[in-house]
Amino acid sequence: MPIKVGDRLPNTTFYVMTPDGPKPKTVDEIFKGKKIVLFGVPGAFTPTCHRNHLPGFIQNAGAIKAKGVDQIAVTSVNDVFVMDAWKNASGADGKIDLFLADGNGDFAKGVGLDVDSTGIGRGIRSRRYSMIVDDGVVKTINVEESAGKAEVSGADNLMTQL
């Protein structure tokens, strides 16, 4: 059931932080007419996400965009306030364009990449993955098997696929 190459992203609603506070933004509004690299992580501030996965995309942001990508986005099942704090703490501002808060897990469930992390006290979360999305359609998808790794879903691998 997970989303695959050729599928259109489900039209769920994320929350983004703006100068006027949290605002909803639909998948259509974000992805329409653009080439976007989207990576999903199990949780803001969690070790692999914070030390391995996100930094890789921050470092390679310029190179990724030089290959025709319009925006780089990250999504996690966290609320918009936590995502904003994470953006500020990671120095991602200006490199990662969009921090998409999937607080209710609607997007993660909608793409079939949700995982039950209740056993470690985290409720429903996203799996770790990276995607190239063109005008809302998935062109490439890399789902990490183990949440504690960021290998197939990392920026290095994605760069070879652009």
Added chain:
Amino acid sequence: MPIKVGDRVPNATFRIMTAEGPKPKTSDEVFKGKKVALFGMPGAFTGGCHAKHMPTVVQNLDALKAKGVDTVAVTTVNDPFVLAAWQKAIGSDKVELLGDGNIEFAKAIGLTFEGTAIGLGTRSQRYSMLVDDGVVKILNVEQPAKFEVSGGDTLLKQL
């Protein structure tokens, strides 16, 4: 059905961040034989919690302890990684942050609210409590979107 004065706090397991990573902490370990000032908040880093509620806890922490409180704690439906980041942001490691990531404690005391409309999922309501050896002695539950009765300063006056 929400918890009231005279009730015993339910058994639940929180998750806290330690030097060795996330660890569980049971309500017994938190409350047994101690006087605990517990503040419930909708979310780490969120507007009211971060800008209004938490500062009143940090500012009144020493005064609360001078009046016999053993532990000053805040609980939210967040995981311990987020709470560790919040601990740094609030600038005090004397406030104990109890992660209720599975909403176990908040549901058991009947003080949750639906933040789904603003993408927050199910969260804890805003409140303050004084718990003595596991029994609720004082309870102040805030009305939605307000911040009037649940601050550290109010609880201090009630001690």
